Amino acid sequence: MCLAVLTALFCPNRLAAERLTEDVFRQYKSRVVQVRVIERSSGSKSGIGSGFFVSQDGHVVTNYHVIADIVNAPQSYRLEIILQDGSVLPAKLLDLDIVHDLALVFLDAETKSWFELSKADIRRGARVYSIGNPRDLGFHIVEGTFNGNIANSLYEKINFTGSLNPGMSGGPAITEQGEVIGVNVATQGNQLSFLVPVAFAERLLSRTLERGGPNPIRFSEQARQQLVANQDDYIKRLIASDHEKVALGRYSVPSSIGKSFRCWAQVDDSLEQQPYNSLSHYCSTQDNIYISRRLATGAVTFRHEFLESKEMNMFQFYTLYQAKLEHMAWNLSAKEEDVTSFDCHSDFIRISDGKFKAALCVRAYKKLEGLYDAVFVSAALNDSHSGLLSSLVMTGVSFENALKFSREFVGGISWEK
Secondary structure, eight states: OHHHHHHHHHOHHHHHHHHHHHHHHHHHGGGEEEEEEEETTTOOEEEEEEEEEOSTTOEEEEOHHHHHHHHHOTTTEEEEEEOTTOOEEEEEEEEEETTTTEEEEEOSSOOSOOOOOOOOOOOTTOEEEEEEOGGGSOOEEEEEEEEEEOSSOSSOOEEEESOOOTTOTTOEEEOTTOOEEEEEEEEEETTEEEEEEHHHHHHHHHHHHHHTSSOSSOHHHHHHHHHHHHHHHHHHHHHHSOEEEEEETTEEEEEEETTSOEEEEEEOGGGTTSSSEEEEEEEEOOOOEEOSSSOEEOOEEEEEEEEEOSSSOHHHHHHHHHHHHHTOOOOOOOOTTTBOOOEEEEEEEEETTEEEEEEEEEEEBSSSTTOEEEEEEEEEOSOSSEEEEEEEEEEEEOHHHHHHHHHHHHHTOEEOO
């Protein structure tokens, strides 16, 4: 009792914030549901997430990654929705936006309370409340701060300073007035979390309502078409963007492209006792698209490494150079269930009057026709005691766009004689 009195006396703002959070949760929790993916043969849970009502008729927004098993193996899984009162209702998938990690599901039951989807007028630093069902522990509310959109991202996301946890994916992030600003999607810990902007959920719902019926194509085919269109769009944007360059030895190489890449440079300090020097430059889009438990796609990364030695003879340096080229890390994790083996073609090419050995390797996605992982590598052959190794890795692109962006990439390399 004394502690409560002291808190009220010295921390009135804290109590007001606690009451506000409690009020928000009490007022809007009935609009939030748990989404479960059930394995058909056993009837056991395979995956859980959250969702929220966006119409009186029973439309529920959630994340694509929550219900991905329904798309990838519909014969093995089914959907169900758990309401706040514990009621369990069957649900079905209506539509999806795989690029922005959204899905729209439907349960054949009207609701008395739902969220209207419209862009909220919110400023950076404003208080936001995320609701969901973390780790199947019941419905929770998390206070956080709206920190605007992520600047360096291929796929638009909101920076939410708050603690999202597994199971909250697909739940709403709202203002105290109940305006949805985004959909819970991911976290990197330490109060760093991400939301899908509400505009994409609004677009998904509008498209489904305008269609007025079930999706005319299989969801797996719809996802494939969305991925094909998306990679075509972002490759065009990357090619049209400003291209920065950095100097590595006697070479000038591509660095950040537009605002989508983050780049790092590194001197290999472990080589102090070695007879050569190594300087690396690495860039990545920092984004990918969830396809399944085994597969993510839609990222672009590239790396340059400049090697130089004044102590090794030309034969020793060539042996080192060849070993480095053969062991360049591509960091691709797709399994043989999803992709074919790589098919590689190599040749010698001229770049800014310099001679390079280059290779392009591609592998096809087995269930996403028209999409490939592509790796372009090149090795400069202009000096017996120094050289430049470059690699470009593109995941989930068309063969034509792999060629286009590889040409753009290699065209950005120059050499001073």
